[in-house]
Each structure stands twice: as C-alpha cells, then as structure tokens.
Amino acid sequence: MKKLVLLSGGLDSTLCLHKVVGEESTPFALFFDYGQRGRALEWKYSRKQCELAGGVELKEVRMGDLFQQLSDSALVHVGKRVEMSEGHLPSVFLPARNAIFFSLAAAYASMKGISTVVSGIVETQFSYPDTTQDFKDSIEGALRTGLGESFTIETPLMGLSKGGIVKEALKFFEPTKFIKVLSNTVSCDKGLEPVCGECPSCLSRATGFRGAGLLDPLLEKFKRALISRPQ
Numbered sequence: 001m002k003k004l005v006l007l008s009g010g011l012d013s014t015l016c017l018h019k020v021v022g023e024e025s026t027p028f029a030l031f032f033d034y035g036q037r038g039r040a041l042e043w044k045y046s047r048k049q050c051e052l053a054g055g056v057e058l059k060e061v062r063m064g065d066l067f068q069q070l071s072d073s074a075l076v077h078v079g080k081r082v083e084m085s086e087g088h089l090p091s092v093f094l095p096a097r098n099a100i101f102f103s104l105a106a107a108y109a110s111m112k113g114i115s116t117v118v119s120g121i122v123e124t125q126f127s128y129p130d131t132t133q134d135f136k137d138s139i140e141g142a143l144r145t146g147l148g149e150s151f152t153i154e155t156p157l158m159g160l161s162k163g164g165i166v167k168e169a170l171k172f173f174e175p176t177k178f179i180k181v182l183s184n185t186v187s188c189d190k191g192l193e194p195v196c197g198e199c200p201s202c203l204s205r206a207t208g209f210r211g212a213g214l215l216d217p218l219l220e221k222f223k224r225a226l227i228s229r230p231q
C-alpha cells in the first residue's frame with residue numbers, strides 16, 4: 001500500500017516515515033518550504049531521512065512568501081520574537097498551517113494514486129489547535145468529501161507524550177539505528193542547529209528525552225564534533 005508521509009525532518013514525522021517502511025507499505029514523502037525559519041535545515045534532514053529509510057521519493061513544495069503575506073507568526077518572520085506566555089498560544093503558532101498542508105497533501109496524493117496521508121501530529125495538553133484528534137477527524141472528513149474519493153489521514157503518534165514518542169522510537173529502532181536516525185532530526189522553530197534551547201519545539205524535544213531518561217543523540221553528535229574539532 002502506498003502512503004504519503006508529511007516530513008519536516010523533526011523527530012515525530014521522521015519516526016512516522018520509518019514506521020511506514022517498517023510495516024512494508026511503500027512510502028512517499030512530502031516536504032513544505034513555507035518560509036519557516038528552519039527550512040534549510042529541515043530540508044537537509046528530510047533528505048537525509050529519506051536516504052536512511054532506503055531511498056524514499058521526496059517531493060518539495062515551495063510556497064514562497066505566502067505565509068509571510070498572511071500571518072505575523074514568529075515562525076515565518078525572523079524579526080518577531082519567539083515568545084510563550086501562560087494562557088496564550090506561542091508566537092510561533094501559524095494559524096491554518098496544518099489545514100493548508102493536509103489540503104496540498106491531498107492534491108498531491110490524489111495525483112499519485114495514494115489514498116493515505118501520514119502525519120506526526122500529536123494531541124497533548126499543550127497542543128496547537130490544529131494538531132488534535134478533533135481537527136484531524138474534521139479535515140479528513142472535509143477532504144474526503146471534497147476529493148470525492150477514498151482518503152485517510154493516519155496519525156500513528158496521536159496521544160503519545162513527547163517522552164512516549166522517544167520511547168516508541170527506542171522500541172522501534174535497533175540501538176545503532178536509533179542513534180543514527182535521531183541524530184539526524186532537527187526541531188528548532190528558530191532554525192538553529194542543534195538547538196536554541198528556548199523555543200517551543202526545542203523545549204518539547206528536551207522534555208521528551210528527559211521523560212524517556214535518555215540523552216538526545218543530536219546534542220551528543222554536536223558535542224563529539226566540538227571535541228574532535230582541530231585547534
């Protein structure tokens with residue numbers, strides 16, 4: 001069965017990609033360049049993950065400055081501060097992003113004869129409103145109706161905590177592969193490598209590894225590179 005994975009090069013979508021390979025479905029991957037700060041790194045690691053997953057066909061969709069025109073989210077404006085405050089969505093929340101992503105994915109999937117789209121969105125206490133089970137069910141229904149054909153969105157990580165996702169990855173990969181794959185994922189909303197340590201994505205990733213009681217292989221890779229750097 002062919003499945004289209006929405007890939008950002010982050011931990012969650014990467015695990016989804018490898019799971020699709022593991023279940024012996026045929027994966028295709030879709031990457032969105034939507035003007036996000038981290039697009040260069042996300043693209044680099046998405047390509048790397050497609051390689052590690054055995055040579056997955058990866059399509060890049062370039063959306064140019066569409067979101068810069070329509071939103072003042074700090075995710076797509078370098079000049080805006082990345083802020084989080086109690087009771088408010090972080091300034092990197094990008095309204096309607098996932099609705100647009102799923103719609104574009106549906107168009108591409110239809111052309112490729114694929115009826116299943118796989119996404120790494122998760123619903124937790126701190127989720128964005130467009131990563132919830134309710135949102136997923138709604139957009140899946142709307143797109144199925146709008147396409148007039150069979151259409152399913154699979155969200156294999158929905159309901160897991162970030163620590164749960166790290167543990168799931170640990171269970172799924174053999175140890176060397178776990179390090180290889182996870183040290184080649186990137187998550188920073190500011191587009192910094194390895195991490196900025198303060199944006200919602202970096203904090204969530206750190207919480208995940210802490211929750212699983214593990215060191216982040218990405219940080220370990222950078223520590224090693226620093227130690228072995230010639231003076």
Ligand SMILES: [Zn+2]
Nearest residue numbers: 188196199202
């Ligand atoms: Zn960050």
